[in-house]
Amino acid sequence: MKSKTFLMLLLFFLVFANFNFAKDTGKILPYKIHQTKLSNDLNIVTVPFDSPGIAAFYIVVRVGARNEVEEGVTGFAHFFEHMMFRGTDKYPKREYQAVLKSIGASANANTSQDRTVYHMTGSAEKLELMFEIEADRFMNLNYSEHDFKTEAGAVKGEYTKNFASPYQQNFENLKNTAFDKHTYKHTTMGFFDDIVDMPNQYEYSKTFFDRYYRPEYCTVVVVGDVTHDQVVSLSKKYFGDWERGNYTVEIPTEPKQTETRYTHLQNGSIPPYLGLHYKGPAFNDKEIDMPALDVLSSIVFSQTSDLYKKLVLEERKARFIGGGAFDSRDPNLFSIQASLINEADLQYVKDEIVKAIEKVKTEGVDEETLNKTKSNLKYSFAMNIDAPDNIANSLSHYIQLTGDPESLNRLYQLYDKVSVEDVVMVAKKYFVQTGLTVSTISDKEMGGVK
Amino acid sequence: MKKLILIMLLAGSIFAQEVVELKLPNSNKVVIKLRFQNGSITDPVGKEGLTHFTANLVTQGGTEKMSYSEIQDFIYPMAASYYVNVDKEVATFTFQVHMDFLNKFYPVMMNMMLSPAFSESDFQRVKTNQQNYVDQVIRASSDEEYSKKALEDLLFRGTNYQHMKQGMSESVRSITIDDVKDHYKNYFTSNNLIIGIAGNYSNDFLTKLKNDLQKLSDAKPEIPEPGKAIMPKGLQVEIVQKDNAFGSAIFAGFPLSITRADDEFAALAVANSYLGEHRKSYSKLYQLLRETRSMNYGDYSYIEWYDNGGGNMLPPSGTPRTSNYFSIWIRPVQIAKQLKQQYEELKEVEIGHAHFALRMALKEIDRLVQNGLTQKEFETTRDFLISYTKLYAQSPSARLGYLMDSRFYGREDYIAELDNLLRDLTLDDVNKAIKKHWQVENMFVTIITDKSEAGPLAASIKENKPSPMSYSDQVKEGLPEEVLQQDAEAANFKLNVKNVEIINSEETFKKKEDKVSL
Numbered sequence: 001m002k003s004k005t006f007l008m009l010l011l012f013f014l015v016f017a018n019f020n021f022a023k024d025t026g027k028i029l030p031y032k033i034h035q036t037k038l039s040n041d042l043n044i045v046t047v048p049f050d051s052p053g054i055a056a057f058y059i060v061v062r063v064g065a066r067n068e069v070e071e072g073v074t075g076f077a078h079f080f081e082h083m084m085f086r087g088t089d090k091y092p093k094r095e096y097q098a099v100l101k102s103i104g105a106s107a108n109a110n111t112s113q114d115r116t117v118y119h120m121t122g123s124a125e126k127l128e129l130m131f132e133i134e135a136d137r138f139m140n141l142n143y144s145e146h147d148f149k150t151e152a153g154a155v156k157g158e159y160t161k162n163f164a165s166p167y168q169q170n171f172e173n174l175k176n177t178a179f180d181k182h183t184y185k186h187t188t189m190g191f192f193d194d195i196v197d198m199p200n201q202y203e204y205s206k207t208f209f210d211r212y213y214r215p216e217y218c219t220v221v222v223v224g225d226v227t228h229d230q231v232v233s234l235s236k237k238y239f240g241d242w243e244r245g246n247y248t249v250e251i252p253t254e255p256k257q258t259e260t261r262y263t264h265l266q267n268g269s270i271p272p273y274l275g276l277h278y279k280g281p282a283f284n285d286k287e288i289d290m291p292a293l294d295v296l297s298s299i300v301f302s303q304t305s306d307l308y309k310k311l312v313l314e315e316r317k318a319r320f321i322g323g324g325a326f327d328s329r330d331p332n333l334f335s336i337q338a339s340l341i342n343e344a345d346l347q348y349v350k351d352e353i354v355k356a357i358e359k360v361k362t363e364g365v366d367e368e369t370l371n372k373t374k375s376n377l378k379y380s381f382a383m384n385i386d387a388p389d390n391i392a393n394s395l396s397h398y399i400q401l402t403g404d405p406e407s408l409n410r411l412y413q414l415y416d417k418v419s420v421e422d423v424v425m426v427a428k429k430y431f432v433q434t435g436l437t438v439s440t441i442s443d444k445e446m447g448g449v450k
Numbered sequence: 451m452k453k454l455i456l457i458m459l460l461a462g463s464i465f466a467q468e469v470v471e472l473k474l475p476n477s478n479k480v481v482i483k484l485r486f487q488n489g490s491i492t493d494p495v496g497k498e499g500l501t502h503f504t505a506n507l508v509t510q511g512g513t514e515k516m517s518y519s520e521i522q523d524f525i526y527p528m529a530a531s532y533y534v535n536v537d538k539e540v541a542t543f544t545f546q547v548h549m550d551f552l553n554k555f556y557p558v559m560m561n562m563m564l565s566p567a568f569s570e571s572d573f574q575r576v577k578t579n580q581q582n583y584v585d586q587v588i589r590a591s592s593d594e595e596y597s598k599k600a601l602e603d604l605l606f607r608g609t610n611y612q613h614m615k616q617g618m619s620e621s622v623r624s625i626t627i628d629d630v631k632d633h634y635k636n637y638f639t640s641n642n643l644i645i646g647i648a649g650n651y652s653n654d655f656l657t658k659l660k661n662d663l664q665k666l667s668d669a670k671p672e673i674p675e676p677g678k679a680i681m682p683k684g685l686q687v688e689i690v691q692k693d694n695a696f697g698s699a700i701f702a703g704f705p706l707s708i709t710r711a712d713d714e715f716a717a718l719a720v721a722n723s724y725l726g727e728h729r730k731s732y733s734k735l736y737q738l739l740r741e742t743r744s745m746n747y748g749d750y751s752y753i754e755w756y757d758n759g760g761g762n763m764l765p766p767s768g769t770p771r772t773s774n775y776f777s778i779w780i781r782p783v784q785i786a787k788q789l790k791q792q793y794e795e796l797k798e799v800e801i802g803h804a805h806f807a808l809r810m811a812l813k814e815i816d817r818l819v820q821n822g823l824t825q826k827e828f829e830t831t832r833d834f835l836i837s838y839t840k841l842y843a844q845s846p847s848a849r850l851g852y853l854m855d856s857r858f859y860g861r862e863d864y865i866a867e868l869d870n871l872l873r874d875l876t877l878d879d880v881n882k883a884i885k886k887h888w889q890v891e892n893m894f895v896t897i898i899t900d901k902s903e904a905g906p907l908a909a910s911i912k913e914n915k916p917s918p919m920s921y922s923d924q925v926k927e928g929l930p931e932e933v934l935q936q937d938a939e940a941a942n943f944k945l946n947v948k949n950v951e952i953i954n955s956e957e958t959f960k961k962k963e964d965k966v967s968l
Contacts, residue, residue, distance in 0.1 A: 050476060054844065101830055101831075102830060104833065104834045104835075104837020104838045106764055108763060122837060122838075149928065150925050151744060153922075154744050154746070157746035160746070160747075160782045161592075161782045165591050165592060199925070269586060270590045309519050375529070376527055376528075379527070379548050379550075379551075382548060383529060383531070383548055386477070386845045
């Protein structure tokens with residue numbers, strides 16, 4: 001045993017002796033992020049990358065379910081993403097599709113709570129055409145009321161496929177229970193009644209486009225076999241005339257939660273499920289809270305944690321346990337989720353999770369585990385940036401949060417600074433009974449977890 | 451070609467060890483794929499799910515030197531990762547590690563392959579999860595995936611291709627730890643292994659890897675002939691009813707005699723891309739069902755297995771197959787119960803959109819069989835594929851996976867060869883391939899739906915009743931005459947229905963033979 005410990009220590013030193021990420025800059029991303037802001041406030045980001053002949057072209061719009069502040073229009077950011085494929089005067093929908101097909105790209109879009117992302121990965125030789133058709137629809141989208149109503153049916157179809165999963169039903173209930181005022185109360189799909197009513201919102205859709213599909217809300221990201229000069233030049237040519245807007249949305253502040261909340265779904269078709277969801281912080285690349293919570297979640301809830309070993313590997317009370325914070329613009333949830341073997345163990349598993357958190361508050365975490373976790377975070381990232389899409393996705397994630405892709409580098413610099421005291425501090429600050437929502441799924445009428 | 455490879459492997463010579471290499475000196479990592487030429491088709495009868503179980507116990511268990519949790523602790527700072535994917539005919543272990551740690555990770559990887567512990571506690575844990583998958587997860591988490599697996603259950607009934615790789619409820623229950631040990635020894639051997647390696651590694655490392663893997667079992671695995679898909683007589687429809695389904699999820703398909711091994715496959719790839727390219731808005735099924743009629747989230751067609759279609763935008767590697775079939779995927783459409791609740795004008799409808807959607811899709815396939823593509827449709831689709839297929843393999847792991855799949859089909863580099871085949875194609879090649887391989891007279895159809903929908907839907911399909919599309923007034927009022935005309939034709943499109951059966955969700959994946967269908 002002693003020799004094993006020694007070997008582990010030796011390994012640990014070797015890890016850091018060999019650690020060589022972007023030595024010169026101290027940045028996690030070993031490639032330079034080029035940024036230029038056009039005069040209309042459209043941000044242009046380029047990362048040249050060795051992917052011969054291939055480029056990933058993304059547009060991040062910082063609008064998502066979070067922006068749906070008005071009653072009756074939840075799910076609209078996502079619905080609007082669908083409408084963006086319905087054509088312009090220059091390229092009506094069938095012509096748009098024909099051009100898209102001629103590019104031969106993998107192209108689509110998706111929406112989440114804080115952003116909508118349009119992406120197109122294909123031949124770098126077709127980059128100018130990509131710019132042309134994207135700029136055209138971002139500036140000149142024009143769809144008929146009939147097309148609008150028709151597309152609403154596809155959104156309902158999407159809801160229908162998602163709703164087959166009890167986990168999705170539980171997620172809807174959770175958000176609705178955990179939040180009172182903030183728009184994180186609803187999922188990106190929106191409330192079902194609002195989805196059914198979508199065909200009646202044609203006029204609102206025009207308002208929505210006018211507000212948010214503006215350069216100041218958008219960042220163009222190009223990764224791959226390109227140069228920044230080329231990307232800026234194309235951006236100026238195709239997006240240069242895009243007029244800046246002037247709309248700012250006021251998101252309701254979530255009042256402080258004062259007691260534990262509960263939500264339960266009676267469904268015996270899947271294994272019993274337990275979720276503990278604590279109110280956490282917003283993403284911030286300058287404060288230590290979120291990085292410390294990321295480190296904590298890996299130490300306390302990952303497959304190498306004592307909790308996982310006990311409940312999943314040794315006692316086999318749970319099939320799975322995991323936890324982590326949602327990166328988001330406003331304070332959101334830190335969720336710990338477990339899939340159980342028996343419904344009777346729901347309370348026991350909850351108590352064990354709480355015990356593991358309390359242990360961090362009172363005893364802290366050991367320094368060696370902390371350092372291993374930092375190493376894990378960095379190498380996980382380094383191993384994943386092996387294709388233009390992966391890099392573009394990663395940059396888009398941070399652009400939605402702060403508007404600046406350099407947040408990625410800043411976050412990893414903060415990981416390096418997380419101390420044991422920081423981990424204890426965030427455990428005490430965020431894992432409190434009054435900030436907790438418990439969600440359960442079982443075949444019983446009530447969740448039964450205190 | 452594939453048979454030749456197998457014979458070569460079964461000869462058991464160290465020099466015959468097949469290696470697929472992809473050297474990437476600028477990469478910061480190494481990817482190793484160990485592919486065994488055996489998949490769920492080697493599961494013994496009554497022990498279906500054993501190959502998947504065995505492979506998963508290797509990756510989710512300990513070795514003779516380290517427990518599972520010690521392995522996890524050891525590799526944690528490296529962020530090394532590994533997993534296994536089992537399909538019908540192959541099982542592929544994938545290991546990825548940063549080059550900084552290759553030499554440290556290597557002994558752990560090798561112990562995993564050469565001396566897995568197969569401990570009782572790991573066995574029980576993995577078994578509980580696999581049991582749960584076949585008992586609950588497949589029926590409850592995604593009706594789309596459920597309908598796809600139910601289709602294979604019909605297409606390959608009575609063959610070794612029929613069962614899900616995870617097995618069935620009874621068969622998983624019967625698996626013992628000795629079954630796993632025997633199966634590993636007999637089927638995960640040096641004689642049916644192909645090594646794949648990509649990234650930044652040395653020749654010495656590869657030599658060591660090859661030599662060490664010769665220490666795998668030397669048993670000579672007897673790989674059975676893969677079962678063939680069955681061509682049904684007429685349309686054989688299975689409706690699976692469950693409580694509280696929100697829509698009707700549909701898959702349909704029939705056998706296909708060609709695979710990537712055949713040059714003619716390129717012609718069918720063009721036809722398929724035109725008809726139903728996965729997740730693409732410029733394909734016909736999507737345009738007809740989703741875009742014009744807003745019936746669902748999407749509609750696609752396939753000329754080979756596409757793993758996890760709900761999650762993947764581009765086709766993943768790792769599932770090469772000898773037995774092939776054509777299929778269409780109609781994502782969940784509305785059921786009558788929902789339409790009645792949502793629209794006052796539809797409160798009298800008796801069935802939802804499943805029957806109409808199926809007719810619309812088959813009518814379009816029929817049109818292609820009769821008329822083929824036009825020269826322009828052919829050219830734009832062919833050109834699209836020439837560009838698009840380059841995106842299949844962007845990461846080192848995906849590129850390596852595609853190269854290894856190529857070998858299965860007797861090719862060196864499928865994506866590169868497909869490029870040439872596509873460039874050489876003519877419109878005539880494509881339209882001939884459609885006529886030769888596609889039809890709408892005989893196919894299996896599986897529909898997962900709500901209990902309230904199953905009966906009326908079954909009656910409607912069985913009796914070939916007209917199934918007019920039931921639009922909400924809001925959509926209907928703006929539809930052009932041309933669409934309404936197409937609707938009227940589709941609503942009465944006669945399907946060659948021979949049998950419609952309703953089964954309860956709990957009864958799926960149990961039958962071994964189907965007297966009615968065959």
